[in-house]
Amino acid sequence: xxxxxxxxQSFASETVPFFEIGDTVRVKxxxxxxxxxxxxxxxxxxxxxxxxxxxxxxxxxxxxxAETVTVRKISFGVGVERIFPLHSPNLAGIDVVRKGKVRRxxxxxIRDKKGKAAKISExxxxxxxxxxKTETSTGVEELSSxxxxxxxxxx
Numbered sequence: 038x039x040x041x042x043x044x045x046q047s048f049a050s051e052t053v054p055f056f057e058i059g060d061t062v063r064v065k066x067x068x069x070x071x072x073x074x075x076x077x078x079x080x081x082x083x084x085x086x087x088x089x090x091x092x093x094x095x096x097x098x099x100x101x102x103a104e105t106v107t108v109r110k111i112s113f114g115v116g117v118e119r120i121f122p123l124h125s126p127n128l129a130g131i132d133v134v135r136k137g138k139v140r141r142x143x144x145x146x147i148r149d150k151k152g153k154a155a156k157i158s159e160x161x162x163x164x165x166x167x168x169x170k171t172e173t174s175t176g177v178e179e180l181s182s183x184x185x186x187x188x189x190x191x192x
Contacts, residue, residue, distance in 0.1 A: 045102040052130070053123050056094060058144060059137030059157050063091045064108060064121055065129035087129050090119055093137070093157065095144040109147065116148060136160045 056062055065087050072082045092110030095118070099105050102124050109118045121128060138160035147155050 054131055054133060056131065056133045057136075058094055058097060058142060059139035060094050060133055061092065061135040061137065062094055062108060063089055063132040063134050064119075065089055065131070066121070067127045067129050090121075091134065092117075092119075093144070093147065095147055096142075 066089075068086055068088045070084045070086070072084065073080070090108060090110065092108040094106055095109050096107040097104065098107075104123045105120050106123055107118055107120050109116060111117070123131075136159060137157035139157060144157075147157075
């Protein structure tokens with residue numbers, strides 16, 4: 038492992054949730070505001086607040102500590118895009134609001150669309166793994182086949 042890999046590993050934070058392209062996310066960003074107090078010149082007062090940016094993930098770039106995500110929202114009829122470094126200390130958190138069903142790695146074509154044309158269809162949102170889903174679906178099939186067998190036996 039070279040020095041660059043060690044440095045990237047030290048910056049990487051493990052708190053990034055799983056989300057994909059097409060998902061609607063709520064990104065919480067720490068914003069530090071510096072104000073100059075009126076009584077004495079030269080004194081600055083720092084105030085920290087959390088700003089929320091909610092929008093559609095239209096792209097992801099990079100890897101490991103250098104990974105960034107591009108989020109787009111419509112604000113007062115104007116499209117606003119913001120690029121967030123995923124492992125930045127200024128990120129307070131990322132919440133997945135809605136899962137989107139897309140077939141592209143980058144959704145730059147959304148920039149040209151307006152209204153319903155810019156809408157992404159929703160996919161199932163569950164916290165269980167894919168293997169558990171297949172097990173439950175086979176369990177349902179078994180139940181349905183038993184129901185048909187019991188109905189055949191009663192006739």
